[in-house]
Amino acid sequence: MAASSGTAAGEDSEKPLVKEPLPQAEVDFILAWKREPSPCPDDVHWALLSPEQRQLHEEMAAMGKEFEDSFEEFQDEVRREVEENGCYMVDESYYTD
Numbered sequence: 001m002a003a004s005s006g007t008a009a010g011e012d013s014e015k016p017l018v019k020e021p022l023p024q025a026e027v028d029f030i031l032a033w034k035r036e037p038s039p040c041p042d043d044v045h046w047a048l049l050s051p052e053q054r055q056l057h058e059e060m061a062a063m064g065k066e067f068e069d070s071f072e073e074f075q076d077e078v079r080r081e082v083e084e085n086g087c088y089m090v091d092e093s094y095y096t097d
Contacts, residue, residue: 021087022078022094030078030088035068 038061049057081088 017091017093019089019091022090027078027082027088030075031082033071033075035072038064 046054078088
């Protein structure tokens with residue numbers, strides 16, 4: 001017997017995503033964020049680190065930069081939406097993902 005391509009009666013269909021404005025306190029927090037220079041050991045302290053510690057420091061700095069770059073893009077998106085629409089709309093996945 002061939003499978004039908006439609007949804008059988010009684011099956012749940014996907015609900016449309018409902019969006020709501022992000023609370024203003026969260027918008028304010030996002031927009032207030034400023035990138036800070038990451039702490040970097042000076043030459044004297046850098047010389048005291050083992051090669052493994054230096055590598056770990058460099059890896060952590062790279063991860064921090066990646067996060068900050070990503071958050072800066074998100075911040076720009078929020079700022080643009082607030083300027084254009086007066087708010088930033090999110091669905092429930094904003095809080096669950």
